[in-house]
Each structure stands twice: as structure tokens, then as C-alpha cells.
Amino acid sequence: MPEVTGRPRVLILGGTSEGRRLAAALASAAGTPYSVISSLAGRTSKPLEIAGDVRIGGFGGTRGLVDYLTAERIDAVVDATHPFAATMTRHAVDAAAQTRTPLLVLRRPGWVEEGGDDWRRVRDLTEAAALLPRLGDRVLLTTGRQGIADFARVEGAWFLSRSVEKPVPPMPRGLETVLDRGPFTLDGERRLFRERAINVLVTKDSGGPAPKLAAARELRIPVIVVDRPPIPPAPAVTTVEEAVEWLKTALPKVARR
Numbered sequence: 001m002p003e004v005t006g007r008p009r010v011l012i013l014g015g016t017s018e019g020r021r022l023a024a025a026l027a028s029a030a031g032t033p034y035s036v037i038s039s040l041a042g043r044t045s046k047p048l049e050i051a052g053d054v055r056i057g058g059f060g061g062t063r064g065l066v067d068y069l070t071a072e073r074i075d076a077v078v079d080a081t082h083p084f085a086a087t088m089t090r091h092a093v094d095a096a097a098q099t100r101t102p103l104l105v106l107r108r109p110g111w112v113e114e115g116g117d118d119w120r121r122v123r124d125l126t127e128a129a130a131l132l133p134r135l136g137d138r139v140l141l142t143t144g145r146q147g148i149a150d151f152a153r154v155e156g157a158w159f160l161s162r163s164v165e166k167p168v169p170p171m172p173r174g175l176e177t178v179l180d181r182g183p184f185t186l187d188g189e190r191r192l193f194r195e196r197a198i199n200v201l202v203t204k205d206s207g208g209p210a211p212k213l214a215a216a217r218e219l220r221i222p223v224i225v226v227d228r229p230p231i232p233p234a235p236a237v238t239t240v241e242e243a244v245e246w247l248k249t250a251l252p253k254v255a256r257r
């Protein structure tokens with residue numbers, strides 16, 4: 001039920017460190033001027049702690065989100081989902097337009113290739129799987145649990161996957177798994193690459209700190225980088241601080257419903 005304090009109600013679509021940091025920043029803002037609800041899809045069994053209220057589970061498509069925004073009297077939405085959570089972002093943009101709720105996309109910048117990198121950019125995981133056999137046969141897959149199925153049919157390669165939750169079939173034969181949500185260190189990444197004799201890395205262009213990319217550069221290991229899916233046009237920022245500023249300007253304009 002919506003609370004009746006009159007504080008503007010902000011919905012953060014989360015599942016990322018940015019979403020968590022934004023919730024913390026708003027919860028600790030002087031006078032706590034907002035009522036904050038973070039929304040998680042429910043993909044991880046033990047989500048990290050988040051300041052403010054948390055709801056878990058899908059909304060039921062755009063229609064469900066429209067109903068939620070209306071019933072909960074949400075005044076502003078910050079879509080802080082992962083850059084590859086394109087369906088959620090599309091639904092958020094559509095639902096915000098339909099309910100005339102101000103919406104901001106908070107998305108960390110993508111990675112940029114540096115001297116010494118050996119990157120191949122591909123459009124999606126299917127392309128990554130098709131390219132893989134030409135680049136190496138000892139593969140570190142950091143595409144997340146949901147990105148493993150696309151590699152199930154790749155022959156002649158050994159796979160080590162790293163994800164927060166245990167992968168489920170379909171997956172490559174003989175797949176080994178490291179369960180780890182990070183943060184990772186350059187030393188740790190070097191050690192992993194060396195000890196497991198990794199000769200190719202596959203990653204989505206998630207952005208954010210990535211010592212795995214520095215380790216691959218040092219060890220001259222090729223990297224397949226999956227490009228971000230397109231998202232619909234919407235106001236967007238790349239930092240939590242900018243999102244806090246946006247809320248200050250967006251919310252006074254909101255007529256209380």
C-alpha cells in the first residue's frame with residue numbers, strides 16, 4: 001500500500017550496483033525527502049541488502065507495470081537495470097509514457113578498447129558462440145548464468161563459467177563453474193587466467209570496473225565483447241550523482257496525485 005506521508009515515491013528498477021547505490025544515496029539524503037522502493041526481478045536467491053523498501057518479481061509486462069505505477073502512486077522511475085536487461089527497460093519506458101511518470105535511465109558507460117587489447121565486438125551471444133572456435137579452446141565465460149545456453153553446442157572447447165547463481169542446462173559439455181559475484185581484483189583475475197590456462201574470454205559489454213579486461217590485455221588473450229542491446233530513447237545519465245540531481249529537478253514538477 002502507498003504510504004501517506006506525502007513524500008515523493010521513487011521506484012528504482014534495480015539488480016545492479018548502481019540501483020543499490022542510488023537507493024542508499026536517497027535513503028541517506030538530508031531529511032530523507034523520498035520514499036524509495038527498489039524492484040528486483042528475483043533472479044538471485046540471496047540478493048545483497050538494499051536501503052529502503054524492496055519488492056521482488058516481475059510486474060507482468062508493460063500492462064502490469066502501468067497498474068503498479070498507478071496503484072502505488074509512483075512519482076518517478078529510475079531504470080537502473082543492467083544494460084542487457086532490455087525488455088525491462090522497454091516496458092519501463094512504455095509504462096512511464098502511458099502513465100506520464102517521469103523516467104530516467106541510469107546506465108553505466110560501456111567499455112572502450114585500449115591499446116594492447118585484442119577485442120572482437122559481436123552483436124549477440126549467438127554471434128559470440130559462432131566466432132569462438134576460431135579464437136581459443138579454453139574459454140572463460142562471464143556472460144552470466146542466462147548467457148550460457150548459447151554456447152551449449154560449441155564443440156572442441158573447454159568452458160569455465162563465472163556467475164552468481166549455478167547455471168542450468170542447456171550448457172556446454174564438461175562446463176566447470178565458479179560461483180562468485182565479485183568484486184574481482186587484477187591479481188585474482190591474472191591467477192584465474194593462468195591457473196586455468198584460459199586462452200579466450202567472452203563477456204557482455206556491461207561496463208563498470210573490469211580487471212578481467214586488464215588481465216586479458218596483459219596476457220594477450222583475445223576477448224569477445226557482446227554489444228549492448230538497443231534501448232528506446234529516454235533521458236539517461238551514467239552516474240548515481242546525476243540521478244540524484246535529476247530527481248531534485250524532476251520531482252517538484254510532479255503534481256501530487
Ligand code: NAP
Binds near residue numbers: 058061064081085143
Ligand atoms: P529482462 O530480460 O530485461 O527482463 C525480463 C523480465 O524480467 C521483465 O520483463 C520483467 O518481468 C522482469 N524484470 C527484469 N528486471 C526487473 C526488475 N528490476 N524488477 C522487476 N522485474 C524485472 O531482464 P534480465 O536481463 O533477465 O535481468 C533481470 C534482472 O537482473 C534485472 O533487474 C537486471 O538489472 C539484473 N541483471 C541482469 C544482467 C544481464 O546480463 N541481463 C546482469 C546483471 C544483473 P515482467 O515483464 O513480468 O515485468
